[in-house]
Amino acid sequence: xxxxxxxxxxxxxxxxxxxxxxxxxxxxxxxxxxxxxxxxxxxxxxxxxxxxxxxxxxxxxxxxxxxxxxxxxxxxxxxxxxxxxxxxxxxxxxxxxxxxxxxxxxxxxxxxxxxxxxxxxxxxxxxxxxxxxxxxxxxxxxxxxxxxxxxxxxxxxxxxxxxxxxxxxxxxxxxxxxxxxxxxxxxxxxxxxxxxxxxxxxxxxxxxxxxxxxxxxxxxxxxxxxxxxxxxxxxxxxxxxxxxxxxxxxxxxxxxxxxxxxxxxxxxxxxxxxxxxxxxxxxxxxxxxxxxxxxxxxxxxxxxxxxx
Amino acid sequence: xxxxxxxxxxxxxxxxxxxxxxxxxxxxxxxxxxxxxxxxxxxxxxxxxxxxxxxxxxxxxxxxxxxxxxxxxxxxxxxxxxxxxxxxxxxxxxxxxxxxxxxxxxxxxxxxxxxxxxxxxxxxxxxxxxxxxxxxxxxxxxxxxxxxxxxxxxxxxxxxxxxxxxxxxxxxxx
Amino acid sequence: xxxxxxxxxxxxxxxxxxxxxxxxxxxxxxxxxxxxxxxxxxxxxxxxxxxxxxxxxxxxxxxxxxxxxxxxxxxxxxxxxxxxxxxxxxxxxxxxxxxxxxxxxxxxxxxxxxxxxxxxxxxxxxxxxxxxxxxxxxxxxxxxxxxxxxxxxxxxxxxxxxxxxxxxxxxxxxxxxxxxxxxxxxx
Numbered sequence: 001x002x003x004x005x006x007x008x009x010x011x012x013x014x015x016x017x018x019x020x021x022x023x024x025x026x027x028x029x030x031x032x033x034x035x036x037x038x039x040x041x042x043x044x045x046x047x048x049x050x051x052x053x054x055x056x057x058x059x060x061x062x063x064x065x066x067x068x069x070x071x072x073x074x075x076x077x078x079x080x081x082x083x084x085x086x087x088x089x090x091x092x093x094x095x096x097x098x099x100x101x102x103x104x105x106x107x108x109x110x111x112x113x114x115x116x117x118x119x120x121x122x123x124x125x126x127x128x129x130x131x132x133x134x135x136x137x138x139x140x141x142x143x144x145x146x147x148x149x150x151x152x153x154x155x156x157x158x159x160x161x162x163x164x165x166x167x168x169x170x171x172x173x174x175x176x177x178x179x180x181x182x183x184x185x186x187x188x189x190x191x192x193x194x195x196x197x198x199x200x201x202x203x204x205x206x207x208x209x210x211x212x213x214x215x216x217x218x219x220x221x222x223x224x225x226x227x228x229x230x231x232x233x234x235x236x237x238x239x240x241x242x243x244x245x246x247x248x249x250x251x252x253x254x255x256x257x258x259x260x261x262x263x264x265x266x267x268x269x270x271x272x273x274x275x276x277x278x279x280x281x282x283x284x285x286x287x288x289x290x291x292x293x294x295x296x297x298x299x300x301x302x303x304x305x306x307x308x
Numbered sequence: 309x310x311x312x313x314x315x316x317x318x319x320x321x322x323x324x325x326x327x328x329x330x331x332x333x334x335x336x337x338x339x340x341x342x343x344x345x346x347x348x349x350x351x352x353x354x355x356x357x358x359x360x361x362x363x364x365x366x367x368x369x370x371x372x373x374x375x376x377x378x379x380x381x382x383x384x385x386x387x388x389x390x391x392x393x394x395x396x397x398x399x400x401x402x403x404x405x406x407x408x409x410x411x412x413x414x415x416x417x418x419x420x421x422x423x424x425x426x427x428x429x430x431x432x433x434x435x436x437x438x439x440x441x442x443x444x445x446x447x448x449x450x451x452x453x454x455x456x457x458x459x460x461x462x463x464x465x466x467x468x469x470x471x472x473x474x475x476x477x478x479x480x481x482x
Numbered sequence: 483x484x485x486x487x488x489x490x491x492x493x494x495x496x497x498x499x500x501x502x503x504x505x506x507x508x509x510x511x512x513x514x515x516x517x518x519x520x521x522x523x524x525x526x527x528x529x530x531x532x533x534x535x536x537x538x539x540x541x542x543x544x545x546x547x548x549x550x551x552x553x554x555x556x557x558x559x560x561x562x563x564x565x566x567x568x569x570x571x572x573x574x575x576x577x578x579x580x581x582x583x584x585x586x587x588x589x590x591x592x593x594x595x596x597x598x599x600x601x602x603x604x605x606x607x608x609x610x611x612x613x614x615x616x617x618x619x620x621x622x623x624x625x626x627x628x629x630x631x632x633x634x635x636x637x638x639x640x641x642x643x644x645x646x647x648x649x650x651x652x653x654x655x656x657x658x659x660x661x662x663x664x665x666x667x668x669x
Contacts, residue, residue: 031533037321040528041328047536050504054547057497059571061544218544218571277314328531331617332624350639365581365588384634385585385598388612411609411622412634415584418610420637 012086012095019085022261023230024048026268030233033269034276048230055223063216065124073122074221077115077228084108084235087162089242091249091257094162101160105239106147112232113139116203119225120213131212134283135203141290142193148297149183152304153243156180166239168246179304184244186293186300191240193290195233197271199278200286237267343389343404348382350422352401355380359393359402360453368393369453378426381455384410384418421455501547501573502627504536508546508570512563512599514553514587517613518580522550524616532620535627543569551603554582554589555596567603575626578605579619581612588612 028045035042062070086096087105113135120132149170154160156179157169170180193200203212217225241263248259281289329336338344355378360368365386371379394402410418453459511519525532526539540546543566555563567576576599581587583599590597599605609622624630 035531035533036326037318038528039321039324039327040531041326041330041534042531043533043536047504050500050536051506051538053497053500054504057494057501058547058573061569061571063544063569214545215542216544222545273315273318274311277318327528328534329529331530331620332630335617348637365590367585383585384610385608386581386587386590387610388581388588390612407633408611408615408618409621410611410634411607411618411625412632413607413626415608417632417634417636421639423638423640 008095008098011092015088015090015095016082016085018090019082019231019234020227023227023234024052026234026265027230029265029268030272030275033272037273037276048226052223052227055226056220058219060219060221063123063218066122069118069122070216070221073115073118074217074224074228076118077112078224078231080108080112080115081228081231081235084239085231088235088239089163089166090238091260092253094166097162101162102150102154102165103160105162105166106143106150109146110139110143112228113143115228116213119217123213123216125215128213128215131203135213137283137287138193138200138202138290141287141294142190145186145190145290145294145297146194148301149187149243152179152183152301155304166242167249168243170243171246173304173308175308178308179300180244182296182300182303186297187240187244190290190293191236191267192271192274193286194236195271196229197233197275199275199281201280202283202286233268233271234264237264237271240267338406338408342406342408343391344407345384345389345405345410345418346382346387346391346393346402347405348380348420348422349401349403350424352399353380353422353424354399354401355424355426356398358396358398362392362396364388364390364392369455369458371453371455372426373423376426378424379421379455380424381421381458382419383458384420385415504538505548505575505623505627506538506540506546507548507550508540508543508566509550509552510543510563510566511552512554512559513556513595514580514582518552518582518611521613521616521619522552522579525619530616530620532623535623537623543567544571546570547573548575548577549603550577550579551583551599551605552579554586555599555602557594557596560596560602563599564602575606576603577607577609577622577626579609579611579622580614581610584608584610 025045025048027048028043031047032042032045084105087094087100087108116135117132120128120135150165153169154165156172157164159165170183171177173180190200192198196203214222214225238260241260245263245267248263249256251259357368357370357378357380360366360370360380365388367383367385367387369379369381369383371381373379389404391404394400394404412418509519509522524530543549547570549567549570551563567574578584578599582589583605586595586598589595596602607622607626609619611618614622621630625632
């Protein structure tokens with residue numbers, strides 16, 4: 001696409017602002033739906049906005065081993081999520097498609113896991129280190145699955161360009177798209193782990209390790225971290241929808257864009273229902289589960305390389 | 309598949325509706341014989357100090373100000389709402405009311421204080437108080453808890469010192 | 483410059499107003515019998531649902547606004563309780579739940595109890611009861627946030643000084659068995 005650079009930047013900025021405005025609303029929806037499934041009234045839908053504003057007004061205590069790294073980890077995590085908003089096509093073309101290709105998206109997703117690692121290292125207490133060791137184990141098993149999904153899309157589309165590879169290209173084979181369907185199943189089963197919700201939210205387990213890496217954060221930095229977590233849910237859902245649920249993307253601009261966000265909200269609802277009805281897995285059970293899924297994903301990669 | 313059974317579970321829970329009691333706007337009636345805050349009725353109290361003798365948390369303080377005036381003060385801080393004072397009172401002047409909404413930001417808000425006239429004996433005209441201070445300490449009915457500073461005094465130790473009733477243990481907290 | 487400081491003032495006011503709408507709670511039991519613990523846990527169940535006020539239970543004192551203290555101040559846990567209080571960021575509140583935290587409870591004179599929680603920490607709110615009903619705890623939080631009015635007030639009764647007839651030894655006339663009262667109306 002030969003759209004002018006300024007338009008691309010503006011579209012990216014619009015994406016980022018929309019994600020920032022919508023993320024607490026999705027979290028509120030998640031909490032309200034969880035409460036309704038548990039037969040209780042639940043907080044008002046605007047509760048996460050109140051939470052974030054209250055956290056901004058609290059005192060900022062710098063504590064832990066390395067306070068400078070604490071600051072760095074927080075800003076880096078929010079920055080990584082928002083730069084993903086500039087790269088993923090959300091209802092229209094990918095805003096900064098000239099700036100990188102799908103491998104950049106894979107690395108940015110790995111970087112958001114590294115941010116949690118930095119946050120836990122900056123705190124330096126026993127619980128934080130336990131939390132980040134579990135996060136690293138999960139990441140080793142999990143990031144290859146998403147990378148394989150994106151690469152299969154690139155194989156079928158024939159290029160690493162963002163627009164081509166990320167718009168439903170896993171289904172673009174002659175005949176029945178076996179690799180696409182296998183990968184759809186694999187990602188549906190492991191999506192909860194990417195967005196860090198029950199049953200796979202082992203790093204931020206409140207009851208077990210006292211919120212692990214986030215233990216030493218207070219006030220505005222905690223607000224930014226929570227914001228980053230909420231935005232992560234939306235961005236990953238957008239990526240999932242653009243990879244695996246592309247039907248209806250060719251509609252003209254306002255309709256196609258609204259339809260895209262409707263699909264994203266549907267994915268958020270699915271995440272909520274699964275999160276409210278399951279219990280948390282232990283780390284060894286989770287690793288065994290992901291190892292099985294990784295084997296199936298590798299099989300899908302081999303099938304894709306043969307053209308199926 | 310376990311995911312399907314979990315989704316069925318979600319549908320079943322949704323059918324239960326909302327069971328939340330919207331508490332500050334609506335409240336449930338308390339069960340019968342519920343023991344809330346004790347209420348002292350000064351019209352019926354005869355000043356026998358039976359409640360103070362029997363309180364397990366020593367929350368009722370009694371002091372004889374002078375020959376005829378006896379102060380009974382109920383501090384609500386450590387009351388465990390056991391109801392022994394109401395059981396023991398010979399005139400049924402204490403009732404355990406069903407009030408449980410006692411939260412406050414100043415702990416002195418829950419206290420109740422009664423000042424009573426104690427009458428003299430109708431035959432001999434003497435009051436129930438010995439004239440001398442040492443004789444007063446030996447008399448069975450004389451009470452001298454420090455109502456103003458909220459300290460109860462052990463009657464077995466016949467000294468009115470300025471010592472606090474609970475040991476203030478000095479610990480160094482860094 | 484002034485418009486920037488005005489907007490910062492507005493943001494600060496907004497943040498302070500939001501404090502009452504989303505209280506994050508840290509629960510610290512320093513040696514109680516766990517009766518009040520169970521009542522606090524009851525408040526978080528679907529029947530009494532504390533989350534509709536925005537209250538969330540957090541695991542770390544650094545994330546919390548309110549510390550719910552139960553149990554009296556004990557010699558063994560005094561330092562730990564003070565450290566947890568210092569770890570909370572300002573603005574912070576301390577609620578003392580139960581008779582043990584408000585005044586020492588029924589254990590106030592045992593060997594390991596230092597006294598009520600206010601010997602170690604400045605307490606903002608007292609919720610007495612043994613244990614307080616879940617409704618009483620919710621009522622206490624609602625009063626602290628400002629939703630309802632306080633109901634407890636001190637009660638004092640002074641017997642009105644009526645001129646009652648008093649028999650005084652000075653009014654006795656006569657000797658030995660012929661003691662007779664000459665009633666004098668004196669107050």
